[in-house]
Amino acid sequence: MKTNKEDFAQMCELYRDWNGKINVVSRKDIDSLYEHHILHSLAIAEYLERRSPETFRQWSAGGVKVLDLGTGGGFPGIPLASVFPGAEFTLCDSIGKKIKVATAVAEELGLQNVRCVNARVETLDETFDWVVTRAVADLSELYPWVRGKFRKGIICLKGGEINEEISRFLARHFSSAPKQRKAPVISTWPVKEWLDDPWYDGKFVVKIGV
Secondary structure: OOOOHHHHHHHHHHHHHHHOOOOOOOOOOHHHHHHHHHHHHHHHHHHHHHHOHHHHHHHHHOOOEEEEEOOOOOOOHHHHHHHOOOOEEEEEEOOHHHHHHHHHHHHHHOOOOEEEEEOOHHHOOOOEEEEEEEOOOOHHHHHHHHOOOEEEEEEEEEEOOHHHHHHHHHHHHHHOOOOOOOOOEEEEEEHHHOOOOHHHOOEEEEEEEO
């Protein structure tokens, strides 16, 4: 997937402006907003295009419902919504001031496919096709929050000892009841394959399929 910093210039400026009022991006990292936050979010789109082209086509065609869990100021949901204008994105976070920023940025960018919700995900009474997250929680904690709320799968941007985290997740939620719960198909993809920058060392896209 081709990206151009100029295409996201307005998004960068909006976040810079809002971050001066409400801190949603570390101030020491604000100068790397495009490289470390926007491109990192778009790694999900790159992963789909490379490893799951049918899903990429579905997101591109429109009608897909995506939940961004723990969106903060709008990552990864807002960058993804900008490249998948036909998909419907619900950005959810329990912290009101962060949702305020995400709402304002989406509105000022004219993203008609974004809905921002200030709530805990457990309280959402609807089902989505996909759930996306970026550095929200350990998979073992995250999965119970969204169990039963998605039809296709979960796509997470993760870092650290990802194999150990996946092992904990499978042991906690599936090994104890193999007859009642079918273990999901899990795939990982190193972001470094796309973004050759040391900052992406040890960062992965993790897909958990139904």
